[in-house]
Amino acid sequence: MPDSNPLLLPYxxxxxxxxxxxxxxxxxxxxxxxCRSATASIIASQATFPTWDDLVLAxxxxxxxxxxxxxxxxxxxxxxxxxxxxxxxxxSQAMATQYKAELAGNGDLYRLHRQLAASPIAALFSEQRQxxxxxxxxxxxxxxLELSPDKQLQLNALNQDIEVFSQAFLDRVKNANDAWRKHxxxxxxxxxxxxxxxxxxxxxATAAGLQGWLLTLSEQSFREVMTYADHRGLRxxxxxxxxxxxxxxxxxxxxxxxxxxxxxxxxxxxxKAQLLGYANFAxxxxxEQMASTTExxxxxxxxQIDLARTTFTHEAQQLQNYAAQRGIDVLEPxxxxxxxxxxxxxxxxxSQQTVGNYFPFEWVLQRLCMFAKTLFGVDLIxxxxxxxxxxxxxxxxxxxxxxxxxxxxxxxxxxxEGAGFGFTSSLRSHRMTAEGRPKLPMAMLRTQMPAPTxxxxxxxxxxxxxxxxxxxxxxxxxxxxxxxxxTLSSIDQLSRDASExxxxxxxxxxxxxxxxxxxxxxxxxxxxxxxxxATKISRLIHTQTSQExxxxxxxxxxxxxxxxxxxxxxxxxxxxxxxNAQVGHLQWPAGARPLNSFEQLIDYGAxxxxxxxxxxxxxxxxxxxxxxxxxxxxTGRAFREAFITQGDTGTLLxxxxxxxxxxxxxxxxxxx
Numbered sequence: 001m002p003d004s005n006p007l008l009l010p011y012x013x014x015x016x017x018x019x020x021x022x023x024x025x026x027x028x029x030x031x032x033x034x035c036r037s038a039t040a041s042i043i044a045s046q047a048t049f050p051t052w053d054d055l056v057l058a059x060x061x062x063x064x065x066x067x068x069x070x071x072x073x074x075x076x077x078x079x080x081x082x083x084x085x086x087x088x089x090x091x092s093q094a095m096a097t098q099y100k101a102e103l104a105g106n107g108d109l110y111r112l113h114r115q116l117a118a119s120p121i122a123a124l125f126s127e128q129r130q131x132x133x134x135x136x137x138x139x140x141x142x143x144x145l146e147l148s149p150d151k152q153l154q155l156n157a158l159n160q161d162i163e164v165f166s167q168a169f170l171d172r173v174k175n176a177n178d179a180w181r182k183h184x185x186x187x188x189x190x191x192x193x194x195x196x197x198x199x200x201x202x203x204x205a206t207a208a209g210l211q212g213w214l215l216t217l218s219e220q221s222f223r224e225v226m227t228y229a230d231h232r233g234l235r236x237x238x239x240x241x242x243x244x245x246x247x248x249x250x251x252x253x254x255x256x257x258x259x260x261x262x263x264x265x266x267x268x269x270x271x272k273a274q275l276l277g278y279a280n281f282a283x284x285x286x287x288e289q290m291a292s293t294t295e296x297x298x299x300x301x302x303x304q305i306d307l308a309r310t311t312f313t314h315e316a317q318q319l320q321n322y323a324a325q326r327g328i329d330v331l332e333p334x335x336x337x338x339x340x341x342x343x344x345x346x347x348x349x350x351s352q353q354t355v356g357n358y359f360p361f362e363w364v365l366q367r368l369c370m371f372a373k374t375l376f377g378v379d380l381i382x383x384x385x386x387x388x389x390x391x392x393x394x395x396x397x398x399x400x401x402x403x404x405x406x407x408x409x410x411x412x413x414x415x416x417e418g419a420g421f422g423f424t425s426s427l428r429s430h431r432m433t434a435e436g437r438p439k440l441p442m443a444m445l446r447t448q449m450p451a452p453t454x455x456x457x458x459x460x461x462x463x464x465x466x467x468x469x470x471x472x473x474x475x476x477x478x479x480x481x482x483x484x485x486x487t488l489s490s491i492d493q494l495s496r497d498a499s500e501x502x503x504x505x506x507x508x509x510x511x512x513x514x515x516x517x518x519x520x521x522x523x524x525x526x527x528x529x530x531x532x533x534a535t536k537i538s539r540l541i542h543t544q545t546s547q548e549x550x551x552x553x554x555x556x557x558x559x560x561x562x563x564x565x566x567x568x569x570x571x572x573x574x575x576x577x578x579x580n581a582q583v584g585h586l587q588w589p590a591g592a593r594p595l596n597s598f599e600q601l602i603d604y605g606a607x608x609x610x611x612x613x614x615x616x617x618x619x620x621x622x623x624x625x626x627x628x629x630x631x632x633x634x635t636g637r638a639f640r641e642a643f644i645t646q647g648d649t650g651t652l653l654x655x656x657x658x659x660x661x662x663x664x665x666x667x668x669x670x671x672x
Contacts, residue, residue: 016388356461407442502618
């Protein structure tokens with residue numbers, strides 16, 4: 001019965017443990033039915049004189065309800081639930097997606113929003129209302145509501161093609177990951193790999209009913225082998241496999257090879273952009289971004305490449321000399337990360353494993369709570385009785401002046417081999433209802449860290465610290481805003497460049513020795529990092545960084561150029577090869593096709609550059625913390641007010657200039 005379906009009952013925090021497979025489809029069906037009825041009532045009541053509360057907020061409430069269902073379902077999907085659940089979830093997700101597209105394409109709602117925006121009352125709206133309304137209108141326009149009916153049908157077909165081919169691309173990468181396994185019985189092949197990596201591989205073998213160790217193509221396993229494995233043949237084997245995923249020139253190429261899928265996807269995106277009046281998909285992707293032209297983005301990427309060339313040259317020579325001293329006269333692509341790590345350890349006199357001993361997760365989490373209190377004036381109070389989707393999940397209530405202002409869910413441990421490094425998602429966004437009541441935000445932080453064992457707690461190396469601080473920044477940006485409308489308050493609603501800025505500022509703290517000392521506590525002795533070891537860590541993380549830099553820049557350039565230049569006669573692989581030559585520095589195994597598994601092309605779609613873009617701005621903002629003191633509450637309050645409190649209101653560049661004390665005139669200069 002509907003009245004016993006937990007997804008249809010009012011709740012403050014989701015009742016995860018009570019939701020069963022048989023609840024899903026009836027819940028989304030009823031939600032959609034009620035939303036359709038409410039939408040018809042809104043259109044009828046607002047036809048003559050649309051208002052903010054009864055149009056904008058009323059529609060937003062419907063969208064919030066739908067998004068809430070999807071967010072809860074996505075989290076529950078992260079835990080194996082059985083075939084009945086999987087079938088119900090797939091059907092429910094499809095119904096929700098279809099109805100969201102229906103809402104986004106409602107011409108009557110678009111007409112009413114336009115009517116409101118053109119009314120005399122809208123001229124008196126606050127900056128936040130005007131900003132929220134303009135964002136809403138842009139979304140309607142990108143949904144094609146200014147097109148003729150026949151072109152809207154074309155756009156709908158293109159959107160379906162984009163969804164189908166995007167998923168096909170990802171599925172082929174996943175299938176290639178799943179198809180490759182290396183069963184290892186000779187422990188000497190694992191020489192150099194961290195104990196934690198070997199233990200994970202042994203557990204994978206046991207789970208498969210095998211002796212020894214099982215190596216997969218997960219991103220974590222690939223990075224560990226390329227960085228630490230002494231066995232050169234093993235590094236070569238996994239690199240060839242990793243960069244040959246979804247590559248097939250044989251009789252099954254149509255079913256397995258991703259280049260044709262990618263070409264079709266790029267074609268559909270290009271056609272969509274032109275149908276909406278844009279020259280190419282890269283131009284369309286800038287609609288919500290800080291950059292205004294594709295030329296501006298291209299210039300930025302090439303500027304960053306030019307700035308990195310000196311470091312590329314120096315570190316390449318350093319790598320060559322180091323390898324030659326150890327009998328390697330010809331560096332192969334599978335040697336670079338390995339010898340780069342050896343150089344780091346030799347110059348710094350410390351390893352990442354030693355670093356991890358000083359950063360047990362539980363201690364780091366406590367310190368991050370203190371950090372949020374010191375810098376932003378909020379308390380994070382753990383709640384032991386809150387319902388969650390997995391026993392590992394931790395829940396914190398955010399309080400300011402002893403009042404709750406939001407909830408943070410932390411899902412810390414890796415549960416599958418194929419998972420990435422970490423991500424943040426919204427469970428609910430801050431907003432004020434038409435009755436003036438606040439809806440408190442909820443954010444979910446997932447860090448994909450190794451689970452503790454009977455002998456060792458979860459220990460974080462420097463990369464894992466960066467990931468944790470980065471995702472913590474996303475969560476704070478989502479939870480600490482007081483913006484009253486979802487379009488302004490939610491991290492899901494921000495442009496790529498704006499959404500990455502706050503998280504990258506917090507990531508900068510991890511590169512400061514004094515912060516690392518403050519954050520540390522040896523998991524056995526409780527002692528903080530000695531000063532000399534903090535200096536060694538700083539040397540470790542600032543040595544041989546050019547491989548990572550080159551990968552970020554190549555991804556940015558390839559992603560943007562594929563979407564900017566589609567139709568110029570080049571194949572995607574030819575674009576990749578030419579971009580690779582422009583960046584330089586990176587080498588690939590003969591015959592490799594890295595582009596066939598570039599999942600960033602799907603996730604970012606001409607916006608991968610924004611990570612580097614926002615990183616440049618974040619570094620500029622962090623200079624004030626370095627000047628005023630890392631734990632200066634006044635600087636923290638100023639940062640929160642400038643970049644978080646008002647949500648997506650105003651411009652980041654103007655806020656950055658004011659935060660740095662430069663005035664409005666410097667805002668444009670900050671872009672470079």
